[in-house]
Amino acid sequence: MTSIIESRIIASQELIWSLSNGMEKPFCIKVAEPYQIDASTWVCSILLDGLEEHPRNIYGVSSLQALCQAVNHVGDFFGHLMNKGEKFIYPQDRTVFDKQFLSSIFRLNIAVG
Structure with missing residues (x-):
């Protein structure tokens, strides 16, 4: 199966995670171009480079669904941690x-505020 290293990166964002204990951890979000693995399954890989060693493969029935699910997964990651401070x-x-x-x-x- 194709990995994020073998896929084309279509979007990325460098950020610094400012942990509640005062430490800072730089990382880069990388989203790869979706690719088809069979007639009805597409995969979009995301990597939180600097936080995780292995990409997460997000599946969908189309390239658009896989891409949207991958971006939503990144949003869920941020939302969960930001809600914890x-x-x-x-x-x-x-x-x-x-x-x-x-x-x-x-x-x-x-919650915004």
Whole structure:
């Protein structure tokens, strides 16, 4: 099966995870181009490079569904951690990636405030 290393990366974002204990962990979200594995199954791999060693394969019945599910998976990751008080920072200018911005990207229903 094709891995994210073998697939073409179609989107990425570098961020810094500012943990509640004060430590910072840089990482990069990588989303690969969806690929078909059989007549009715597509896979879109995502990798939280710097946090995880292996990509997560997200499945769908079409390339669009697999891609949308993968992006939603990334949104769920952020939403869960941000609701627990974790923060994410853009490394370029140290701007905080806040819940309101997250909600506008992923259309999540998370408490903003």
